[in-house]
Amino acid sequence: MAYLDHAATTPMLDEVLEAYVATAREVGNASSLHASGRRARRRVEESRERVAAALGARPSEVIFTGGGTESDNLAVKGIFWARRDADPRRDRVASSAVEHHAVLDAVEWLGRHEDAEVGWLPVDGTGRLHPDALRAELAEHGDRTALITAMWANNEVGTVQPIGELAAVAAEYDVPFHTDAIQAVGQVPVDFAASGVAALTVTGHKLGGPVGVGALVLARDVAAVPLLHGGGQERDVRSGTLDAAGIVAFAVAVEATVKGQQEYAARVAALRDDLVRRVRQAVPEVVFNGDPTDRLPGNAHFSFPGCEGDALLLLLDAQGIACSTGSACSAGVAQPSHVLLAMGADDDRARSSLRFSLGHTSTAEEVDALIAALPAAVDRARRAAAPRTPR
Amino acid sequence: MRVLAAMSGGVDSAVAAARAVEAGHDVTGVHLALARNPQTYRTGARGCCTLEDSRDARRAADVLGIPFYVWDMADRFHADVVDDFVAEYAAGRTPNPCLRCNEKIKFAAVLDRAVALGFDAVVTGHHARLGPDGLLRRSVDEAKDQSYVLAVLTRQQLDRAIFPLGDSTKAQVRQEAASRGLAVADKPDSHDICFIADGDTRGFLAQRLGETPGDVVDATTGAVVGQHAGAYAYTVGQRRGLHLDRPAPDGRPRYVLSITPKTNTVTVGPAEALEVSEVNATRPVWTGGSRPDGPIECEVQLRAHGVVVPAAVTVDGDTLHADLRRPVRGVAAGQAIVAYRPDPAGDVVLGSATITT
Numbered sequence: 001m002a003y004l005d006h007a008a009t010t011p012m013l014d015e016v017l018e019a020y021v022a023t024a025r026e027v028g029n030a031s032s033l034h035a036s037g038r039r040a041r042r043r044v045e046e047s048r049e050r051v052a053a054a055l056g057a058r059p060s061e062v063i064f065t066g067g068g069t070e071s072d073n074l075a076v077k078g079i080f081w082a083r084r085d086a087d088p089r090r091d092r093v094a095s096s097a098v099e100h101h102a103v104l105d106a107v108e109w110l111g112r113h114e115d116a117e118v119g120w121l122p123v124d125g126t127g128r129l130h131p132d133a134l135r136a137e138l139a140e141h142g143d144r145t146a147l148i149t150a151m152w153a154n155n156e157v158g159t160v161q162p163i164g165e166l167a168a169v170a171a172e173y174d175v176p177f178h179t180d181a182i183q184a185v186g187q188v189p190v191d192f193a194a195s196g197v198a199a200l201t202v203t204g205h206k207l208g209g210p211v212g213v214g215a216l217v218l219a220r221d222v223a224a225v226p227l228l229h230g231g232g233q234e235r236d237v238r239s240g241t242l243d244a245a246g247i248v249a250f251a252v253a254v255e256a257t258v259k260g261q262q263e264y265a266a267r268v269a270a271l272r273d274d275l276v277r278r279v280r281q282a283v284p285e286v287v288f289n290g291d292p293t294d295r296l297p298g299n300a301h302f303s304f305p306g307c308e309g310d311a312l313l314l315l316l317d318a319q320g321i322a323c324s325t326g327s328a329c330s331a332g333v334a335q336p337s338h339v340l341l342a343m344g345a346d347d348d349r350a351r352s353s354l355r356f357s358l359g360h361t362s363t364a365e366e367v368d369a370l371i372a373a374l375p376a377a378v379d380r381a382r383r384a385a386a387p388r389t390p391r
Numbered sequence: 392m393r394v395l396a397a398m399s400g401g402v403d404s405a406v407a408a409a410r411a412v413e414a415g416h417d418v419t420g421v422h423l424a425l426a427r428n429p430q431t432y433r434t435g436a437r438g439c440c441t442l443e444d445s446r447d448a449r450r451a452a453d454v455l456g457i458p459f460y461v462w463d464m465a466d467r468f469h470a471d472v473v474d475d476f477v478a479e480y481a482a483g484r485t486p487n488p489c490l491r492c493n494e495k496i497k498f499a500a501v502l503d504r505a506v507a508l509g510f511d512a513v514v515t516g517h518h519a520r521l522g523p524d525g526l527l528r529r530s531v532d533e534a535k536d537q538s539y540v541l542a543v544l545t546r547q548q549l550d551r552a553i554f555p556l557g558d559s560t561k562a563q564v565r566q567e568a569a570s571r572g573l574a575v576a577d578k579p580d581s582h583d584i585c586f587i588a589d590g591d592t593r594g595f596l597a598q599r600l601g602e603t604p605g606d607v608v609d610a611t612t613g614a615v616v617g618q619h620a621g622a623y624a625y626t627v628g629q630r631r632g633l634h635l636d637r638p639a640p641d642g643r644p645r646y647v648l649s650i651t652p653k654t655n656t657v658t659v660g661p662a663e664a665l666e667v668s669e670v671n672a673t674r675p676v677w678t679g680g681s682r683p684d685g686p687i688e689c690e691v692q693l694r695a696h697g698v699v700v701p702a703a704v705t706v707d708g709d710t711l712h713a714d715l716r717r718p719v720r721g722v723a724a725g726q727a728i729v730a731y732r733p734d735p736a737g738d739v740v741l742g743s744a745t746i747t748t
Binding site: 310311314315317318380381383384385 | 419458460462463503504507508509
């Protein structure tokens, strides 16, 4: 079994599981006033401090949520609404063209249901959003823009964006800048305050924490209209009983991965570079997608000319190798990736792509297993894609 | 063998896959996504291509412990089945889309891809028998028999097909599904046409072909007896929904006798005028692999679940002629004529062709 899909989700760390189970055994609602409630609240607040410290934020800026999709929706819709309420002229939202669907679809929703004007910021052939492109957008629409959103690192092709530079451009126009840093935290250095962003999304299960818990780091002077109304938890921005066990586990995961980031990145990038070199050797016509150097350490993304990604996935899966074709829709049908298309790839190249993503449990043996299985799989997938006439 | 089980999300294909697993095959489940927009196809239990059906198929695969994938066949299905369906009606013929789907999708596009990916055969939940002798026979459940819509398959296609359900009745299949813990055990049967969401074939065609008003003519008198909004909406043998302005002189019900796209005319007449004693057809396919020599004494079926009559069939190149021993009513161009050899062990499919007249 070779698990090469850590960007989808990565195994929980042992210390995370232990922290989760220990906290889950304790009774107590963090909003209760008695001793049990205070204990639960203390766990949550200690976790908030740990997450803040690890990400270069103040504790009061950390809003715990039910995960990345919720954080992205809260940032995109909540900041847009708050900003437009404060200044009705600001009815435009601009997003990079390569966002995860949690941002992409939230932005499109604003366009359809809130009469927001939507701007899509183009990327180059490696998937990078250039500060110049953002400057051009804001030079034209800056006084009407409520929000800019651009991911820190791309989940499909692994390209890392120049977030500091982009946030600085947004700041020139006094426009709040949100970044989805789900793939970045623990993989590359991420410092909220130093980056200058107004809001940052992080989630647990991409960095060894549990699924279903994450945070939106929201600068203190940035308002967001809540998506969830109720008990008024989390600065009134995110109501709902605090998931003390999940939050504790999430904090342990964030702290551990951020602390170990440099060592992790060096080890995993070396393994990834080996994988890339050997894939190119085994399948010389392969196309390596994304930025060659400025990318997530665990990400290797290829197009296999003449193959369909889903056929390759099936064949590798049968050999015990787990990888991804990119984004899948709810019916499980692989659509050509909007990321690849935005990078200028044609439909065939987009459909022929596969992502291998390494993580904290990855080994050289897993790379060996992939290289052993890949040539035959590519050969078969190519034959399956070739048009054949029956009879 | 490594086999690919086509899983629609219904009870038949789930039990077929289960039997393939039990027979010792290495089974992989695949659900075919046929709709470009799944919401537009039939919802719930009536269709085979909705998100709910996809989920039901996935859950069945989980229970069987087999890998499961969704294959996107929407473009192929649209081109080879849906567009063909519309074009056939536009040409005054009455197509059978299930048959076309078997011919072009399940046992062509899907089978080809499966073979290229290293599979030896495709398993489906069709009710028909295909034993070690390689002969395609009717199911033991005559009411559910689907040999008619499989009769278009060639020898090569049949050699790579597995139909595990032919020896069972539908009731037995349901019972087995329940005993295997498959949640689809009591899912209602699918019927009608999966890509026509509301079951309104006439509306579906009107949307695509537009309204083309024309005359309804009585064959006996030659008089115009009504108007239609599009000749494609009629099928030979149809009695309901003719909306005739005046009753026939003999006071008896009128049936659609023929559709003439060239003049956009629908011709109606009395029941006995529907009777046909000869059928011509084209593009014959022989399940045995080669064309039988000389005239064939056999039984023919001229529509799905239609009557079966004895006939003498002769073949000349790409055309087929059948002399029916008993006249049959309501033979529509575009449907298949399927030839069977009666057999106590299950009537054997000899071949099929597409009816022209």
